[in-house]
Amino acid sequence: MNTVNQKERLSELLEQDHMLKNLSVAELVEKILSRNEGSLTNTGAIRTTTGAYTGRSPRDKFIVKDEETEHTVDWGAVNQPISENVFHQLYEKVMDYLSNKEEVFVFKGFAGADPKSRLPIQVINEYAWHNLFAHQLFIRPEDDEYLYHLAEFTVVSAPDFKANPAVDGTNSEAFVIISFKERVILIGGTEYAGEIKKSIFSVMNYLLPKQDILPMHCSANVGQEGDVALFFGLSGTGKTTLSADSHRKLIGDDEHGWSNHGVFNIEGGCYAKCINLSEEKEPQIYNAIRFGAVLENVVLNEFSKEADYDDTSLTENTRAAYPLTNIDNIVTPSIAGHPHTIVFLTADAFGVLPPISKLTKEQAMYHFLSGYTSKLAGTERGVTAPEATFSTCFGSPFLPRHASTYARMLGDKISQFNANVFLVNTGWTGGAYGEGGRIRLSYTRSMVRAALEGELDSTETMEDPIFGLHIPTYVPGVPDEVLVPRKNWKDTDSYEKKAKELANKFHTNFQKFEGIDPAIRQAGPLFTT
Structure with a gap:
């Protein structure tokens, strides 16, 4: 399938009525609760779990090998190649899968705080809480920027879509595939939200050196x-x-x-580890976990809904996602010399x-x-x-x-x-x-x-x-x-x-x-x- 058809397929999906675009934090929290994707903590944060995948899955991450990447990617155990054909087939299946969902969530924003080099992105999520995660971790447009935002890279995340390795050419049911030619990141089979954040970072690690950044x-x-x-x-x-x-x-x-202008933040939020978190040791992180923040795999007290950051029964990789604006002592915008x-x-x-x-x-x-x-x-x-x-x-x-x-x-x-x-x-x-x-x-x-x-x-x-x-x-x-x-x-x-x-x-x-x-x-x- 050629690039034109890929873009047409994506445009068709985005135009469907069940695609909910640019919801506010409050609207996403309401969706998360009504869909039973998570629960509220005593501080107003959303708490979710990620099932079997409580961290990144390196064996399931691939880059499409094509004329764009054949001689520019350092192929090996980290950057595993996958064929265009495998990517296209999975892409079609995921598009069909999302087309039949009752609700799909879309975030439009940026990677990179410097307007001279920022990457316009869109994140399409099966889960409302993943869309809230994207909203908090990436850079949110100003109100009028939504009107002329044209995404140059798209993340498509469908955690409940499981690949069949024997048929789909993956290593397991999970997959994270980056196509630099198609400007698409395809994620499936894993509920761990960190794959969304780190796949965009991988993209920036590929694109920015072209701009001498x-x-x-x-x-x-x-x-x-x-x-x-x-x-x-x-x-x-x-x-x-x-x-x-x-x-x-x-x-x-x-x-x-x-x-050549200085340093800039690629993100608009923080994805902090929560293991043994306390207000005494790390007050900035502790106090940033409030309404709109997302807690991953943190155990809650059943009655008080208070987070127990010392409990690692689900994983040691407990995480909190929140916007930089939840921290007082920051640079706005996130640019310096x-x-x-x-x-x-x-x-x-x-x-x-x-x-x-x-x-x-x-x-x-x-x-x-x-x-x-x-x-x-x-x-x-x-x-x-x-x-x-x-x-x-x-x-x-x-x-x-x-x-x-x-x-x-x-x-x-x-x-x-x-x-x-x-x-x-x-x-x-x-x-x-x-x-x-x-x-x-x-x-x-x-x-x-x-x-x-x-x-x-x-x-x-x-x-x-x-x-x-x-x-x-x-x-x-x-x-x-x-x-x-x-x-x-x-x-x-x-x-x-x-x-x-x-x-x-x-x-x-x-x-x-x-x-x-x-x-x-x-x-x-x-x-x-």
Whole structure:
């Protein structure tokens, strides 16, 4: 089937009477309750469950391989190819399926806060609560923008439509298929709303580099003097905690673009983890979960309807979706200048990385490509000791292009806009996990504050003999001995052994990057076996 027919089929669906377009938050909440898709919590948020799929399904995500993508996508385990024929057949089936529903919900909005580069999108949902999710997570048009909004990418989500792998060419009943040629994302068989958010992020990761814009999986904030900071980090590194600063305004917490004009948020909302959430520890998130917010797989008290954020009986991946406007200390619109400071966060459970180190441009590109943190013992079945975990560019599941594309762009922008880059270890010191202790949050905050305020720009540094990292010899508010991991271990031989073990893991992981500039490869740990 050709593109013209695909567009005609979509237009026909959108013109049908049962397509409910651009409903307000209140209207969507009413639909959710009347359709028994969810229930109200004591704060007025909507609480839903997602069935068997409580997280993303990487094995079921595909990109259509065609003349548009054949030579531009980095094919492999992350970017699995699927044929145009399979996509077209499933597309027709889903269109027929939605045509026969009593109600289907449509959201029209944008990905990208910068009007110069934003992507007009529409999200077509079988579920009302998925449409509320899209309404809160993406950028909502101003009133008159609906009149001339022309979607350039469409998400079609039908959770109750189950694929037949033997017939439909999928790996399971679930599927997330991106067609860059047809400008369509087709989702079925999974109720997990995060697939909608992350599929659009994958699209932006493919499209933005064409405009010389670096897409980034990071949080961002800005100080009173207009100084912008980026925070990259995988789960458990403290990205949300450290980017939420009462003295700085939040630009966004997860997805951003960096253009020649500055930084902008790709989203209009937040999709926060809720596990062990408390008002004391994370008041911004806790207080943002009110009317219009969506809670996924959070257990409620049967009588009070109060959320129990410590209950992980459904999943540890409990989530809350809410608009940025539910947070007081934000930038509106979510646009700011060029970053002065970039922070890579890692939770090193080996206890050997410095709590803060300043990176050269080449080291920044090396550690950006590495995306290191630790998976802790006991967090997953079978994990009995800390495991090094690497996620390219701190977001490998969402990168359609080769990783070198994003690393090269980062290096160019660091040089062009003179950004300082720091590697901050929020993990362990004085020994590995189970022996040493977690670096004090107060120390980490002091180090990050010093970096953001420029206090480390001219501070003398010393080179770590194993990792080659440049460690500041002085940070205000932090004892000098804390800055050098070796000094905090009782047994320096044990430190050496553990540090060299981690250095080898870095080298082994980096072998997958073929054709990388030798200067970047040599910017990794100095120790090699």
